[in-house]
Amino acid sequence: MGDSAQIAVMGVSGYAGAELARLLLHHPQLKGKAPLFLGRAESTREPLAALHPQLMDNNGTGMGPEGLQVEPFSWDLLAERGVSLLLLATPHEQSRAWAPQALERGIRVVDLSGAWRLREASNRAVYKFEDDGSPVAAAAQAKSVYGMPELYRDEIRDAALVANPGCYATSVILPLKPLVEAGWVDLSRGIVSDSKSGVSGAGKAPTAKTHFMSAADNLSAYGVFGHRHTGELLEQLDLEAEQVIFTPHLLPIPRGIMSTIYVWFKEPKKADEVEALYRSFFAQSPLVRIFAAGQLPQIQYSVRTSYCDIGFHLDRGGRRCVIVSCLDNLLKGAAGQAVQNVNLMCGWKEEEGLL
Amino acid sequence: MGDSAQIAVMGVSGYAGAELARLLLHHPQLKGKAPLFLGRAESTREPLAALHPQLMDNNGTGMGPEGLQVEPFSWDLLAERGVSLLLLATPHEQSRAWAPQALERGIRVVDLSGAWRLREASNRAVYKFEDDGSPVAAAAQAKSVYGMPELYRDEIRDAALVANPGCYATSVILPLKPLVEAGWVDLSRGIVSDSKSGVSGAGKAPTAKTHFMSAADNLSAYGVFGHRHTGELLEQLDLEAEQVIFTPHLLPIPRGIMSTIYVWFKEPKKADEVEALYRSFFAQSPLVRIFAAGQLPQIQYSVRTSYCDIGFHLDRGGRRCVIVSCLDNLLKGAAGQAVQNVNLMCGWKEEEGLL
Amino acid sequence: MGDSAQIAVMGVSGYAGAELARLLLHHPQLKGKAPLFLGRAESTREPLAALHPQLMDNNGTGMGPEGLQVEPFSWDLLAERGVSLLLLATPHEQSRAWAPQALERGIRVVDLSGAWRLREASNRAVYKFEDDGSPVAAAAQAKSVYGMPELYRDEIRDAALVANPGCYATSVILPLKPLVEAGWVDLSRGIVSDSKSGVSGAGKAPTAKTHFMSAADNLSAYGVFGHRHTGELLEQLDLEAEQVIFTPHLLPIPRGIMSTIYVWFKEPKKADEVEALYRSFFAQSPLVRIFAAGQLPQIQYSVRTSYCDIGFHLDRGGRRCVIVSCLDNLLKGAAGQAVQNVNLMCGWKEEEGLL
């Protein structure tokens, strides 16, 4: 599919959308073949650079001589342009509506919302999807692959619908998966993930919470025992709700997530065993960086990259382990991981355009 | 009037309102006599601490055993409580409506908005006051005193209506007044004030501009050749519009203003002459701090104080002078200066409760 | 002792020292009786305002007509001025040396360093005190009272040597003490405290870590399984080392600490039981604010106050509890708590000069 891929992006006005546009416009496999940028059905044509001035070129009109335009959405336009792959950076209600329609037209989909990530209806309940239970939604759900290449690389290559993971979820699942899968973690003691995210994770809408005066020089916890990303942790790590506590916090920085994760091992381990397990598990994963035992990533190291960084500290007794993971919530937590999925779906190198 | 002063504050929900509440609740002359806090006419009673959690006491209910309440506004309530002095931290349209009504009832007013600051109709035009020209408005305007104690100390003591100056205007007028009044400044060459303010100056409403993602890690100029505070500069410094350029910028910090001001002197001066002029002019002004020649204030020094700090650098030729002034836009630029005016109006020490 | 108290502060150059100076200069019981500020033995006289420009008055020379001076330290000077209470905001090595000498001269001491906080030699080992084991040190240690008024109010009143608690330790001990003391916590499952502090906690020395470029737009964990404040947690909460994991993080803000604390209860509890336990435990503690069940403090609420704020979220099962505590590391975490101790030692109201 690679050569002939025509990609469209819907919902380019948000922060993840801007990163998607930037990544795709500079993607080596898409030289001279810019993606089609789409606004909502009712929108009018407007220059991409008007939405995101940092994407302007020196003609002041966006990329290219005349400037890239965001076009009003219509299925006819997609057909006319021969779109074969649609990225949805839309609210989950819209993604629920449009993904099945795209599939019906033979267009593959990468959805960045929470619309298709969760297998279990009980975990989806938090999103209150009106269509849950409808045959159309069930059919799309059945086709959906959880878009974390480190876990589902092969399934993604051929998937019709890829559900790009949540930003927090990525920062918790990647560092825990090797340990849980190896059976090392004493689940009866519970796992704690104390997670912190920059303000771009709260979206572009101006609210009391995202006002500079509330967010700057501050830190706040929220969504305790009830954040939407919890279901992804349970499904992907095969945990019971009682076995994990996930607490998000709002950091006074633009971008970046850190999860500080606390586990107890069933049997004492040595630090080099833990490091070896991580290195082995991610040996084929170009977008995960493992730190040497006792060295911890910081948010700065991964911001504006598409890496997930993982480090850990093991207690002298070998039973208590503190793991720190960092990533950029707009890249490995959103647009970067989406392009990683696009790369796999198009038969390109997984990390292409992401280093 | 001092002993019997009962003060009311209207519009306590914003940032300046919170500072007013804090200052008045700890004011030595108001011990045991808390101000009356008022919401808009249609509002319901609510605890002050619900609006501003940092004002909570350890009962979790606001100041005092039962917690201070914000009461719905009515003129009857003001009469019942014997209010003699009303502080308006309200939008200028509301201040235009309420100040004359208060005066009519014999209540003195300190207004923190731009409603009554400007003598000239041409300068007021930028506010588009609907009532401009009405006899009621004209009568109130005629009584209004510009509430900058360093310039109008005596007039303020007896004023019925005090128009608290703009934050930017304070940072420009105070450092320029001594030089302009002394006739030192070559006005034909023009004065430049390059001014920068923290985000609290943009108000509490969440907007694209005050979103953390827009304000943090950024700097932007705005209101070039058209900011509302310009009229105050012209009137208080007796300048023509052509003689001053004032450019505000939005700084990525919560509070604080710096104005970097450029003047050319008619005749060469020595640095100690300039310093002496400043020290002499402000000798009786406890809330202005003059820095030694060649030493400049920084925003941090004055934030969370009610001081205006002034320093300068004189070129070797003695003709070109760069002046730097700093203040906290919510204190000397708003609530602190308002309390300074209250102190004068009540016959208390000018700086009481402000150091 | 109150009326005749002459207070001296040693080590006023750091961030906690600046806050100590500010609090004591405005303390209602010390009007007209400024503390004696002391530099190191070899230092020369210099104005307090040269160290901390924000403490300048409008004479530009510090507080008072001639400006407060920092005097070179000597025991003779302390005797001459009749100092009866010495606050040490000095590195712990200096506090180890000077506290016993002060006690010998009949001068009471509040020490803000880690020098005298720990009863057990094994917990003190992390500080590598050269004099540990000496009779003089042992005698001082025996007299030392842990300066947390909420736990040791009566002992502090009469203490000769008060060891002011660590900032992180205060944020962990206060919220845990009621629960642990009531026997509710299942210690076999372990307690996790994920703690975050602003950069002032890292001290005034310029280092790679405190460089703006490293600290801003970042978050980093440090001291995992080995932070100096851990011993205070163990002693004050009577825990084994295996029973608690404490992980500090460096936040990109100037001041403030948040600890997010995870406990499992032995038996299910109801949220109002937890809230009632907290309210009862701190009923006589004016500097602790308890939030209603399900409402959480944010760092902003307590910064620039001397409060410790405590809130919690209880899981539906009633067994898992997430507690959030916030305080200002320079106030309740240092200078504010020191003045609280001074108040008790002098027979004044515990919260005097701190609200």
Next chain:
Amino acid sequence: MGDSAQIAVMGVSGYAGAELARLLLHHPQLKGKAPLFLGRAESTREPLAALHPQLMDNNGTGMGPEGLQVEPFSWDLLAERGVSLLLLATPHEQSRAWAPQALERGIRVVDLSGAWRLREASNRAVYKFEDDGSPVAAAAQAKSVYGMPELYRDEIRDAALVANPGCYATSVILPLKPLVEAGWVDLSRGIVSDSKSGVSGAGKAPTAKTHFMSAADNLSAYGVFGHRHTGELLEQLDLEAEQVIFTPHLLPIPRGIMSTIYVWFKEPKKADEVEALYRSFFAQSPLVRIFAAGQLPQIQYSVRTSYCDIGFHLDRGGRRCVIVSCLDNLLKGAAGQAVQNVNLMCGWKEEEGLL
């Protein structure tokens, strides 16, 4: 020269050095031909990723399977590797010593320090070069081209020694050059450039000024009437010292410069004339973006790009003009402009690897 270019970078440990490394490692013309990274003469071999963790790949060892190393400097090593172009990101004293030695060996040089930027000895005086006046220094100086491609594109292509401009200087010279060269500016009234830079401009050394506590939530002016970049303004704009005031300020952000520039025109102009002049002057300059009249750039738009953004506001009278320029001090202000020069020197497209 292009194909055979072997590039070496000396002084990769600072902020500009890290950006140079990042740009060159991803440069399309240097695929498979990594630059040689050099430490000081006495240094030992160390991984590039140890200096800049964000440059790590997923092997944790730097770029490439074994990780890129920073090699100890020696002329023999440069000869052995066939280095034809040397980038110096070194302090100016070192650049003064090494550039002539490189030229002597036939190696071309791009120097990012202030060592070779100034033609006039009087302007160089601020740097206190010990060798000023020596024949070797004079010979190198005579060969030096000021590395601003928008002004000296042709000279740079063939230059042996390119002096990369100062970051502030770039932000002032680019927006002023078209106006001054056209003879529009009334120099007798003086030009004001009020400039603001993020903290990376102050270098990597931890100092009181770069401490997070001093830089965050603050703004300070410095170097008034005496900043080192002033000489570049005078020479490149052909101004007398009396004709321009340049005042730098330290912004509480990591990167980015804004210069707000005030000029008076001799004759009234229209906004579209000004815009047309700018567009014409920079028509062949891919790294300058001109904003429409009345629209101003913000620092965010250009941070992490190699663009210089220029916008302006013209007063109604057409005589007073406020110009705002923004750029990233580490890119267009340092490493980006250096690579732009490298591109010209190697015969590649000026903007290659920079968009």
